[in-house]
Amino acid sequence: DAKTTQPPSMDCAEGRAANLPCNHSTISGNEYVYWYRQIHSQGPQYIIHGLKNNETNEMASLIITEDRKSSTLILPHATLRDTAVYYCIVKRSQGNLIFGKGTKLSVKP
């Protein structure tokens, strides 16, 4: 599975959009980009995933570049409850997710 690179930490003002980048330059054609988050020490929470096209759901939007080498997770109106560690994961085959250290997002009032 392809490796991902994320900044270790980011800050965002409450009510503003949070844009979390992820680099996955070695991604191959059949690999999906997944985003999870982990609030404090709770179980990871699924956010969104995509293959080629941009995706949007009730939680977030996922923008994948045309060459698929990077992506951005967008939380449109961040709240204090969005403070968490966000993991970008590239997933191809048999189930398991390979977690890196993620980006610690701090939403500040």
Added chain:
Amino acid sequence: NAGVTQTPKFQVLKTGQSMTLQCAQDMNHNSMYWYRQDPGMGLRLIYYSASEGTTDKGEVPNGYNVSRLNKREFSLRLESAAPSQTSVYFCASSEDGARPSYEQYFGPGTRLTVT
């Protein structure tokens, strides 16, 4: 739906003791997983079960055994606990682990301390 449930929530063991962590899902998922998370680290896969009746090793299987009891339940056993197994253990399930388009859903975790 309760989703993925895990018991117990907390456990303290002495070195050499054994215990079984229980996991159940009510989403009719075929695939189930056990991960561990050490402080400041991402999750690492211990074992997984692609479907009922099958189990396979993940990244860090040493010191653990698993049982896929039925489609709903997947247990993790520590036969002789060691301090290095102090960690938070997460169970997860997925509709079809063989297809990368299906997301995994995680339980709340079991916090295990081995003294």
